Each structure stands twice: as C-alpha cells, then as structure tokens.
Amino acid sequence: MIASRRISPARTISKSTLKRTLAIYCQGSLGAMLYSNGRFLVNEEYELAKRYARFDIDALCKVVSSLPSVGSPIIKIDKKEGGYNKALLMKAENGITVSERFHSEYIVLDKSTGRQLPGVWNNLNKVDRFKLVGNFARLESKLASIRFPAYGALYLREHLPPRLKQPGRTIDVDDTYCLGPVYHGSWPGGYAANPEEYERFAGPWRTLFDLGHDAARQGIWQIENHKSSHSGRGPHFGDPEEHVRLLKTAIDLIRILCGSPMLQKHSNPALSHPDFHPGNIFVSDDDPTRISGVIDWQFTTVMPRFTQVRWPVFLNTPEGYQTNRETPELPLTYEEEDELDKKRKCDDEEKLGQYAMTKCYESALLKSHLESYLALTEIDVAVRQLFISCAYTYRDGIIPLRDCLVKIFQNWSKFDVSADCPYHFSRDEIAQHERQFKDYGVWLQMRKHTHELLGSNDSGWVPPRVNFEEAQKKHEQLYENFIKAKTKHMSEREAGKLWFFRERG
Secondary structure, X not given: OOOEEOOOOOOOOOHHHHHXXXXXXXXXHHHHHOOOOOEEOOOHHHHHHHOOOOOOHHHHHHHHHHOOOOOOOEEEXXXXXXXXXXXXXXXXXXXXXEEEEEOOOEEEEEOOOOEEHHHOHHHOOHHHHHHHHHHHHHHHHHHHOOOOOOEEEEEEHHHOOHHHHOOOOOEEOOOOEEEEOOOEOOEOHHHOOOHHHHHOOOOOEOOHHHHHHHHHHHHHHHHHOOOOOOEOOOOOOOOHHHHHHHHHHHHHHHHHHOOOHHHHHOOOEEEEOOOOOHHHEEEOOOOOOOEEEEOOOOOOEEEEHHHHOOOOHHHOOXXXXXXXXXXXXXXXXXXXXXXOOHHHHHHHHHHHHHHHHHHHHHHHHHHXXXXXXXXXXXXXXXXXXXXXXXXXXXXXXXXXXXXXHHHHHHOHHHHOOOOOOOOOOOHHHHHHHHHHHHHHHHHHHHHHHHHHHHOOOOOOEEOOOOOHHHHHHHHHHHXXXXXXXXXXXXXXXXXXXXXXXXXXX
C-alpha cells in the first residue's frame, strides 16, 4: 500500500553532492513544472495554466537526498501526472526510489510495488481474472468493515490546517485520525477565493439527514451563485427556479426517507476509495492475482454505506445487469450459426465475459462482507442517486434529480415510512418527464460515443497516445454534423449549448 512518509530533519549535504544534483536536473526543471500528460480540444490555455506547478526542483532534490532513508544523490527523475497532481519518481544513486507527489504542497511517498493493472489484465487467463476480482472484493470489504462515528473526510489530527483547529470543526475517530469537511472540485473550500462560503455545507456530519440536507444546500448555493459547468449541457437543463424548487423538495423528501428502516440499516458510515479505476491498482510482480498497492487516496471520504458501494469500473458491468441471477450461457448451436458475423460473435462473447466477471465480484462481496452486498442490492437506485445528485444539478441539469423524485413518488409504498410523499406528480407531468428523460438518455449516449471516437473526456482532454491533430479534425467534423442535425429543430445558438464541449467566455 502506498503510504506517506514524514520528512525527517534534513542532514547537511556537501557542496559537491548538491552541485552534482544541480548539474543533472537544472536544465530539465521547467519540463517538470509544465503539464505534459495530454492536450485539450477546448480551453487549452486555461486548462494547462490550472495544471502548471512552479517549484524549485534543486531544493526538492536536496531535501530528498537528505532523508535518512535515502542518504544519496538523486540520479534519475521520472514524471507522472494525473488530474492536477504531479508525481516525481526519484531514484537515488544507491538504488532507493521514492515518490514526490505535489500540486503546491508536496509529500514524500514510498513507491508502490508491483505493476499497474492495465498492463497486466489483458494477459491474465480467465481463472486468474476471477481470483483477482475476488481479491479486489475482499480488499473493499476490509475498508468497509472499519467503524466510524460520523461522515466526512479523513484528516490527520496532528496536521490540521488552522481553520480546522477551531472547536466543533472536526469529529475524532481515534488518537491519529479525525473527520473533517469534504472538499472537491465543485466545493473547493480553502482553495476558493471565498473559503468561508464553502465551510457551511461541507461537514462533517453526525446524521444522515444533515449530510443529505447539506448536499442539497450545496446545489442551491451553486445555482443561486450562477455556478456553471464548462462541459456540455444536456437537453431540458431547467431554469434556476426549477432547480431551487426541486432541491428544496429533495430536502423535504430526505427528511422523511431518513426514517426508513431500510435506509437506516444501510447508512452506517463506511470508508471507500474514491476512484478504483485500473490505473490506481497495482498487482504483485510474482502473483498478478494479488493486489500489492492502491494509489490516489487524497479524496477518500467516509459516507453512508449505500452511497459508497458500486460496481468496480474495470469490470465494465453490462447494462441492465441484475443480481441474484444465474450467469447466462451461449446457445449450444452457437458455433454452428455461420450466419452470425464475427463482430457479433465477439460482442456476445465479450458481454458474456463481463457478466461472468461481475457475477464473480458479486459472489465474492457476498462472502466477504454481507453488509456491503446488501447495501448494493437492497437500496433502490433512485434513493442512492438522490443523495449523490443533489449537489450537481448545476453541472448535470435537472433531469437526473427529477427522475429520482419521480421514481420515488411512483414507488412510495416500498419505503416503509408513515408519512405521505411530500410532493406529487400528475400523469401529464410524468409523461412529459419521461419524454425529456428519453431525450437526455440519447444525448448521454451521443456524448459517450463522441468521447470514444475522440479518446477524450468531458473537459476535452486527449491523452498522449491519441494523435491530437487527428482528434481536432474529428472534433470539428463531429461538431459540424451535430449542429447541422440540431438546427433543423432549433437555432444554431441553442444547438451549440448542447454540444459536449464548451468554450469558456
């Protein structure tokens, strides 16, 4: 497991050692500061500026060389980047390698052992993949079994920033850790120009209602302060009045749902990694079915169990997958059906493989941590999404939140609460929503397909392995085709708002 290492007091380095370090790295220091892990189809200057980190690489080498656990000049640096962070793999002359992770502040880390999962997965046979998936479920179960007194983000008690040392700002976990406010890209806290605005609804929270209430209040604050997302807006985005009205309705609903025995059963505070994608998982060199390390823990939170459980990203869980069902099989005459083209056969076999891997994970989770399995399978999806989507209507539009409200209204009798549903949808309103939800679903599929064609994400980021000039040409052609199709029914200005990437300004 990759872990932070406290920096011990620096020992004195001779001038000859320092000169040697400077001679090797001073010319390459600018490249270490610049972002070089891809390009951006839109807003590139702005995106690159956000990821630029200025620092003194010679001083950094001096600090690392001075550590008692290193005690040797740095001879090699490899830069790794992800999101807004940079990691420098620094190798000393004596063979010791440490990792420096930073954006502004930095931390010295032990290098994670093993190999990243993407470089191993395709070479694993089916049996080894099943073993690895089972081990992954057991790792998640270990995290989920840790008990916490409340919800929030994990902090080291000895290293709290001054604002969190004030009474009532944190909740103790033990002598080492405490729970504090949860900050992220949409709720940046101390990194914002007005941090006091973000402190009000950031936690930590002792009750489920307090957490749900503050998530909705975050959403209201974003709308009332004209926060906008620079990824594309889907259809039927909703006006500010509708956003605020439905978010206030969500607060009333959450207040009642928190009394549901089912929700109380699955709302215990649970720890989970925030981003278990394959690149963050390392497996052993000797046994690739054994997980040797996991990186990217900086946004780890303790949240209600029913919001933390999810299907692992690397499994590509088939759409419409249902738990407690037998794994489907190909028909006995499959190989004899020559009329099936090769692509269809490959697609069928791939889907069957995804289904089998998902079933393996489901079985392993059931055996290793029943509470997580039940939270995954017993909680209504609309309820789970209600607690997740409230803070993001400014980004995703009103459709996802409204869909939660409609589905909960339609299934109210299942929630075992004495109160009536605090809102009502007429048949006409539900019919209109279903039409809009269908439009929204088509838009999401088109966005997904566009990202796949361009090798991009919502911000227009294109990884280094993709030919950027070709991606630009594809982007221009796709945009022209999109606008041409949409302007049959709306103005070019309105059509442009629906495109999947938005220029700033």
